[in-house]
Amino acid sequence: xxxxxxxxxxxxxxxxxxxxxxxxxxxxxxxxxxxxxxxxxxxxxxxxxxxxxxxxxxxxxxxxxxxxxxxxxxxxxxxxxxxxxxxxxxxxxxxxxxxxxxxxxxxxxxxxxxxxxxxxxxxxxxxxxxx
Amino acid sequence: xxxxxxxxxxxxxxxxxxxxxxxxxxxxxxxxxxxxxxxxxxxxxxxxxxxxxxxxxxxxxxxxxxxxxxxxxxxxxxxxxxxxxxxxxxxxxxxxxxxxxxxxxxxxxxxxxxxxxxxxxxxxxxxxxxxxxxxxxxxxxxxxxxxxxxxxxxxxxxxxxxxxxxxxxxxxxxxxxxxxxxxxxxxxxxxxxxxxxxxxxxxxxxxxxxxxxxxxxxxxxxxxxxxxxxxxxxxxxxxxxxxxxxxxxxxxxxxxxxxxxxxxxxxxxxxxxxxxxxx
Numbered sequence: 001x002x003x004x005x006x007x008x009x010x011x012x013x014x015x016x017x018x019x020x021x022x023x024x025x026x027x028x029x030x031x032x033x034x035x036x037x038x039x040x041x042x043x044x045x046x047x048x049x050x051x052x053x054x055x056x057x058x059x060x061x062x063x064x065x066x067x068x069x070x071x072x073x074x075x076x077x078x079x080x081x082x083x084x085x086x087x088x089x090x091x092x093x094x095x096x097x098x099x100x101x102x103x104x105x106x107x108x109x110x111x112x113x114x115x116x117x118x119x120x121x122x123x124x125x126x127x128x129x130x131x
Numbered sequence: 132x133x134x135x136x137x138x139x140x141x142x143x144x145x146x147x148x149x150x151x152x153x154x155x156x157x158x159x160x161x162x163x164x165x166x167x168x169x170x171x172x173x174x175x176x177x178x179x180x181x182x183x184x185x186x187x188x189x190x191x192x193x194x195x196x197x198x199x200x201x202x203x204x205x206x207x208x209x210x211x212x213x214x215x216x217x218x219x220x221x222x223x224x225x226x227x228x229x230x231x232x233x234x235x236x237x238x239x240x241x242x243x244x245x246x247x248x249x250x251x252x253x254x255x256x257x258x259x260x261x262x263x264x265x266x267x268x269x270x271x272x273x274x275x276x277x278x279x280x281x282x283x284x285x286x287x288x289x290x291x292x293x294x295x296x297x298x299x300x301x302x303x304x305x306x307x308x309x310x311x312x313x314x315x316x317x318x319x320x321x322x323x324x325x326x327x328x329x330x331x332x333x334x335x336x337x338x339x340x341x342x343x344x345x346x347x348x349x350x351x352x353x354x355x356x357x358x359x360x361x362x363x364x365x366x367x368x369x370x371x372x373x374x375x376x377x378x379x380x381x382x383x384x385x386x387x388x389x390x391x392x393x394x395x396x397x398x399x400x401x402x403x404x405x406x407x408x409x410x
Binding site (some may be wrong): 001003023024028030033036037038039041042043046048049056066088106107109111112124 | 174179203
């Protein structure tokens with residue numbers, strides 16, 4: 001079955017969404033399906049008809065300050081996990097506009113980052129929420 | 132190419148499955164889409180259940196709480212009724228995968244996938260769940276303790292869908308506990324997973340139920356341990372006995388995630404600690 005991830009990247013050329021593990025472990029391919037973060041590598045395209053999908057490209061317009069925060073805190077290094085983290089974070093801030101550190105850590109538990117040690121990412125989010 | 136059927140109600144879904152029992156039912160796809168891509172291509176036809184409204188949602192009745200098969204773990208983990216009546220299930224729902232997985236993975240999928248490591252399954256076993264299966268012939272109620280008949284084999288017929296799970300509301304005073312042991316808290320497949328329900332009356336265990344996953348070819352209810360423990364006084368001694376009996380009752384295996392030795396060791400410790408929570 002065609003994966004949402006491949007259709008986004010290869011047919012729609014929305015390459016902001018990354019493929020990491022391809023088996024639901026790493027969170028790099030996170031997109032919003034009806035507003036909720038999901039892994040696009042595990043979503044068959046057939047389930048997407050008439051359902052709203054939002055990718056990191058769609059968030060670039062609505063929350064530009066996000067990206068600045070990630071850069072400012074050192075929350076971005078190699079960048080492979082960043083789009084997935086930005087998407088998950090955006091969903092968290094809708095659900096919990098002033099998240100606690102614990103909430104941030106739980107929300108991001110499914111997004112693996114092997115560079116930053118997470119500290120910069122968590123700080124970026126808490127500071128973004130503090131604005 | 133895989134043929135995908137997308138029924139919009141339960142009657143249509145059951146009739147499609149009745150005509151072609153080879154259809155693979157799917158909902159959250161968090162297990163289905165992880166299988167070898169080659170296998171995925173070979174799936175001849177799938178039955179998408181995500182548009183079948185009747186299968187989704189949590190309904191509280193006088194005697195039981197019913198959870199529809201395609202209810203997601205996010206929905207279960209954030210339900211006030213589940214938290215109040217079945218805290219062990221709420222806890223399990225919140226440690227299955229990560230947030231993204233919980234938004235897609237469903238209770239019915241966890242059951243149908245029938246992995247011995249499925250985290251919600253030991254909880255359903257101790258809650259005395261009844262599984263309601265549906266087909267064009269109507270409904271069939273299956274005691275959940277009779278559902279897992281062998282490694283990845285279940286009592287579900289090819290023409291049946293899991294419709295819902297019915298959980299009897301526990302006697303007041305019942306205490307539930309859940310513990311998963313994995314490499315990390317999120318996104319881990321369990322090395323050992325344990326659920327317990329107990330009720331103490333006048334210092335003695337009037338009810339004691341124990342189930343575990345990842346220690347046998349199926350999730351298991353440890354009935355022989357329960358029989359030896361029920362009626363005993365709560366305390367260190369009983370908790371230690373429960374742990375050692377549980378360890379003796381299972382034959383875990385070595386695999387990529389853990390070893391038989393560690394699983395047996397962890398099971399004993401977890402059972403002891405959970406049982407101590409009854410004091």
